[in-house]
Amino acid sequence: VLLLGIDTATRRVGVVLASTNGVLARVEIGGPDTSTPPRHAEILAPAIRYACAETGTRLDQLSAVAVGTGPGMFTGLRVGVTTAKMLAHALRVPVIPIPSLDLFAYPLRYARSLVVPAIDARRHELYYAIYRPVPGGVQRISEYELGTPEDLSGELAARGEEAILCGDGALRFSDSFKELDRVELASPAHAAPSLSALAELAIARYEREQFRPSAEVLPIYLRKSDAELAWEHR
C-alpha cells in the first residue's frame, strides 16, 4: 500500500506519503503564526511534488489518496479536498476522507482525559469536538461543533472532567480556558491535524476497503447560512 495524505483544514498545508511500514515523507508548511497569509492553493501541489520527488515516488504508484475533511478553514479545505478528489479520479484510486478534528485526537489517545481539538474558525469562533480515549483509539462523544471559545469553555466546565485542549484555536483563545483548572493546553506541536495519524488511520481503512468514490467526498462545512444579501441600491 502506498498512500498520499493531504490536510489543509488549518493554516498549515500538510502532505504525507506513507506505506504499510510507516511514513515515507511529511511536508508541512505554515502554522499558527499569522504573520503571513495562508497560501494553500500555491503551496499544496508543489509540496506533493516535493514529497514524491524526494522519495522517488510516482503518482501512478499510489494505492489511495486520503484527505482531512475538516471542519476547518474554508479556503484550505476546498483546495485540499478538490486536489485529493482530482488526483484520485485521474489515478483511478479511492479517496479516504477523515475528519480533520479526528486527526488531532488520535495521537493523544494515550491520555487519561478527554481530548478536545479546536480549530480557529475566525470571527471569534472555533470548530471543535470532544473525544474520549478508548482501547486502540479515541471515540468522539460530541457532534462536530461551531461555537465561541466561551461556548466550549462552558461545556468543559459543565462536564467537569480532566481534558486536554489542542489545536490552533485552543492556542489562540487560551485565555478563555485558563480558569478551568482541570483543562490542560497541549503545546504548539499539536496545533495542526496529525499527518502521521492521517496516514495510519487511512491505511487501516484502505485495508478494510472503507473508501468512497471520489465524487461522494465532501468537506464538512458547519456554516450553512444562505440568506440573501441586503442590497438596497445596486
Next chain:
Amino acid sequence: MKIRSESAAQTRQLASEVGALLERGDLVLLVGELGSGKTTFAQGLAQGLGVTEPVTSPTFTLVHEYEGRVPVAHVDVYRLDRVQELHDLGLEELVDSARVTMVEWGDVVAQALPGEHMTVRLDSGDTEGDRTVTIELHGPRWHGRRSRLDRSLAIFPTVRDRSD
C-alpha cells in the same frame, strides 16, 4: 471626517495618504453608488501601500491580490446575491491579520466581516468629478492612528457638516 475631492486624481492622492497608514490586518469597506469612485479610491490605497502593479476593478473577477509593503486583497462583492457566495469566495478568511483587505460595496456584506474596520463612503457632488469622501474608523485598532490620519489629510479641504 469628511473631505472634498474635485477630481479622480485628487481622490487617488487622498486615498494614497490613507493607504500609507494602513497596516497588516486592516479592513477597509468602500461604500458608494456605481461610478462614485470606489475603485479609484482602492487604487490610491494600494499606491499608499506600496503596490506598484496596476490595480484594476475586481467586479468580474471578485478578488485581486497584490504584494505591496504588505499583502493586499481587493474584493468586489457587486455580483454576489447570497451569503453562501461570500462563503464560497472565502471572504471571511481573506480578512487576515497578515494582509490588508479592501472590499467594494463592503456595507452590504458587513454582517460577514469584523466590526473593526475603516469605512470610506464616496458621495457624488454637483459637478463632474466632485466627491465628498467620508472616512469612519471603527474599533480600537485605529486609536493610535486617528491623529496621524488627521494630520495626513489636513492638506485636503474638509467639508463641514451642517450641524457644525
